[in-house]
Amino acid sequence: MRFKRWLSEPLVHFLLLGGLIFMAWEYLGDEPAGGEIVVSRGQQENLVQTFERTWKRPPTGEEFQGLLDDYVRQEIAYREGTAMGLDEDDIVIRRRLRQKLELLAADVAGLDAPTEEQLQTYLETHPDDFRLAPRLSFRHVFFSRDQRGDATEQDALTLLQRIGTDGPQGDFENQGDPLPLPFRLEDVREGEIERLFGKVFAAGLQGIPVGQWSGPVRSGYGMHLVFIEDRSQGRVPALDDIREAVQREWLSARRRDAVSGLYDRLAAQYTIRVEPVDGPAATAPSEGGAESSDAGRP
Template identity: 35%
Template sequence: MKIFRDPITQFVLIGLLLVGLNHFWRGWQGEQGRTIVVSAAEIGRLEQIWAGTAGRLPTGEDRQQIIDQYVEEEALVREAERLGLGDGDTIIRRRLAQKMDFLVSDDAKADDPTDAELKRWFDDHRERFAAPEMRSFTHVYFSPEKHGSRIEADAQTALAKLRSGADWKSLGDPFIQKRSYAALPQREVTRLFGPEFAADLFKLDAGNWSEPIGSAYGLHLVRIEAIDSAAQAKFEPIRAEVLAAWQEEQRIEAKREAVEALIGNYKVVVEKSE
């Protein structure tokens, strides 16, 4: 027909055809988006998670509850995505990044080293496996609340008595923790009294009462009772521990390289703040 040979008519018909196809395509996509498929593989995965938490296999009723929970979560997630609720959400971004981090970590696995490789690595990192120096000590405590501005002078008076042979148990104030400790490494002393106290304590010689040492609690007069020197580790007795540490270091390095490779797929532009 002549009307169908008219260019304007052809343009209109093509436009109507495209609109119709788009309508049907969007409708099909909408139907697909409104269909929640709970696959057998997904059910199996959810049942494994459930069993790991409950400590037993799920019953028929448990299984239905698992499926219902999955469908509910899937519906809520899809509606949230449809409304754009996740756009710009820091928590969601971090959760997605965390899941991707887990995927990268799973792929970043280290092969077993040869005995020679592991031994060389141990020799280079021997200090990591050495038994730390430990100290046993007694202390006399002085409370800032009780002594106020006289705390330093009162501690010095007590120190003179101690060095003259006075019984340490008769001096100082009650302490919230113990007054004598046995065989503590520096990290444990740091945890109990703070880093400055620990650093000062590990500089002291054994057998003599120290000058007042400060902590988070107040002032202390300290006497080192015994020093257990750091012990060098030997390879064979702790080979399994060394292997685990080596594998962890290799895994961290492999993960770092994998993440850098992922970042390399992107162009990073940092805008200057005004």
């Protein structure tokens, strides 16, 4: 009984665990990493700046000492863990190292500001990324299929014949049925029209001329007579109007190209061999698209 009680003591567990760690260290033949840890002025400034970005104020003396203590502990943990081989075959560390490598390549690529010619070329080669969507301003008269049934389309055509095709000269919207949507929409994108009325209605507006009543146009609610007041075609703005957006996209593409180019250059120094496997994975394409067991690229 005394032996079992002795084994249940936390102090005994701590001593046994410490002994196992010591034995493992001796077995691995590694000594603590040791050495000198220098917290440079630049590193201290970085700690302070990081704190200020997070808390919107400089750290107090006690908080700064805590930042220093945490940095030193982190450095000790890194050195001792590396000396013990804890970084080997660790997927989290592998991903972090990859992230740091790619961030370094991306940061270097973003050091130089683009020239006017580079921005203009990027805009001309990627016009769809900056194209303004077409916009419409229109009025409509709604006819509810739920209320009118089979007579919905004919009622719409009857009103269209009565008001003619000229501009809106009366309050014709009140001659239709209630709808929880505005009867006049101004300068709206086609995507917004599609969201409000559905794809069928948005597509039905394409062939309608500006400045006359037309229809009926079908929607998910029923039928509509439509008077298009104004239509602006989609266009690509001039560089001066969207310079900031073009520069942002140019920089993003430059960083992606820098990371891709880095891997291409580094991969040329390796021989990549993918061992054949049995089972379902054997028929699945590899990430790089290699079909054989040997590939020269990752």
